[in-house]
Amino acid sequence: MTTRSVGTHEQAKIALEIPAQSILTELNKLGITHVVTVPDTHQKTLLSLLQDRSGPELIQVCTEDEAIGVSCGLYIANHRPLVLIQNAGFFACLNSVRGLSLDAEIPVCMLIGEYFRDPLLPSRQNISRVVNLLEPTLQTWGIPFWRLDEESDVVRIADAYDYSIQHLCPTALLIGAPTA
């Protein structure tokens, strides 16, 4: 397996709140049509905006496995979906990411909240495994990732999304602090 290390912002840093509206503005600029989610506490303000239908259509499913599958179906139907989940959910759906996005080469871009993270500590230095195993797991699986740790980072959403589409692979965007 070729392991890509595209995550260009892996260096240790603290995470600051990002306004949900800034993320939503980026999603709209990117032409995201659907956000497929199992709700993430970390991104509840973003979910609230999406529920108000001020952007992409929000589709809520029961499990992260399903979120990956629904996103793949929407991609096949020539839409531009994004998956919104939390770190624990990412671990739960690894086999679907493997089967559908890595093996079947269907682009899946995941917005992953680092639930349980102490934002004053870099992700890998957090004591909780659900936080500190996320970046190493992504690296092991060869899934490129970008960090969203401050408002100016929202431009990386386009980087991750475009990379996924161009390379027919999964990518991840890691939200370090709860969205504001």
Place this chain on the structure above:
Amino acid sequence: MSTVGSGILRTEAVDILAALRGDALTIVTMQPVAAWRAAGQNDDRNLELLGSMGSASAIALGLAIGFPDERIFVLDGDGSLVMQLGTLISIGSVRPPNLYHFVFENGVYETSGKQPVPGVITASLSEIALASGYRATFCVDSLENAGSMISEAINTEGPVFISLKISGQGTIKPGPEDLPRASFPQQIQTLRSKFLEQK
């Protein structure tokens, strides 16, 4: 819902589905893959999902939302459905009117040695689907009523759950159609291109 029949062969169910398919987009996984292929249905409006057991119905939900003007048939297995059983609730919640969920219920994990699927005696997938929000469910348990029941099912507003009680495999006739058409990634890009050209 009829429960008096002794079941239907997988090839018989597939032949009836193939005859009634029309131009439906199909996604097929597990049990029916080989028979569907042999029935000449592995065309460029068909996706063969291998290597991701359990995901077919979730992909079908995405297809149904994304292609609202197309009829989507998902040909699923009972073992694969129970791997992501929550999808029934997600489909029942979204309620796409164009989604038809056929589940080949043979009650066992066939390739690993026919171990029973959990719930084969105690659970009813049809009843779970109905309670999850599917608009209708049908139970096909004999060849005698299969054609009329499937015909009625696909003329009902979706999402519709069709339980196919499989009593055996039947004989799959090998032939040119039995060959794989393309890899799954190729099938996906072909289907995408086809619809992009139509836009």
